[in-house]
Amino acid sequence: MKAGIVLFPGINRERDMAIALERAAGHAPRMIWHTETELAGLDLIVLPGGFSYGDYLRCGAMAAQAPVMGAVRAHAARGGYVLGVCNGFQILTEAGLLPGALLRNAGLRFISADCHLRVERADTMFAARYQRGAVFRAPMAHGDGNYFADAATLDRLEHEGLVGFRYATATGEVTPAANRNGSARSIAGIYSPNLRVLGLMPHPEDLVDPLLGGVDGAPLFEALAAA
C-alpha cells in the first residue's frame, strides 16, 4: 500500500515512522508537508509522534486545523486508512476523527518507558499479523496520554469493539499498575467504526529492529505493507 507521513512543525518521530514503513514495504513513504492539500493516490496516511506546534493550546489542537487536515478528513471519509501515533492520536481526537481526548498523564510525569499492549482484536488491517489477546512491547514517550471519554462514549467503544489495544502486564493482564498514564479502561488505542482509522498512544515504530532491542512492532508494519 502507498503510505504518506504528514509532517507538522514540531513533529519529531516522522523518520522513525518512515524507517518502519520502508523496512516493511521495501519503498519509502511520501513525506507530506502540513500545507499540502493533495493526497490522491495514497492508501494510508500516517500522523506521527512529536510535539506539533509546541503543544500550544492543547496537544494536537493546532495541527488539527492545519491545511492538510481537510485532505486527511476527505481521505478518511472515502474509507482510506489513517494511523495516528502519540501526537498523531491526539491530533485525530482534536480533529474529531476519533472520539475522546488525551489528558495529562494521571501521575503528571512525562512517561518514557516501555509498556505492554494487549491486542483486543486482530481482525483489522492494522492488527492482522497479531493474534487476538497477544501481548507486545512498545515504547511510550508522552506527557498527555491519559485517554478520556465520557461513560457513554466508552460504553459505545466497548460495545462496538472499537478498542484496539489496552495497556497490560507482560502476561496480558489489564491492571491499574500496567496503566501508567491513567487511561480510561486502560485504553491505548481505538479504531473508527469502519476500523480504518487507528489512534495509538505508544510507538510500535520504535521497535522494528533487533538492534533497538526487539521487533515487537514489526507485525503492524508488515500488515500495512501487505495490505
Place this chain on the structure above:
Amino acid sequence: MKATVTVMLKPGVLDPQGKAIGQALAGLGFAGVGEVRMGKVIVLELAETDPARARTAAEEMARKLLANTVIEGFTVAVDGA
C-alpha cells in the same frame, strides 16, 4: 473590544495539575484549601464594537478552537464597550 475566554476542565474530568497545586499549597502550610482546578484564560482584542456580536464571535472561537468541548467548558466575558 476585549473578550476574555476562560476555559476549564469539565467537572469530573481529572485535573492532575490542580491536584498538584493543591498539594503544594498544603505543603506551604495553607490550610482549608479544598479542591483546586486549573484552567486557561485567553484574552482576545476584537475589532467588533457591538458587545452581543463580540460575545457570539468569541463563543464561536471557543467552540471551534479555544476549548475542546469533549473535556472542557468555557465562559466568555466582554468588556471595553
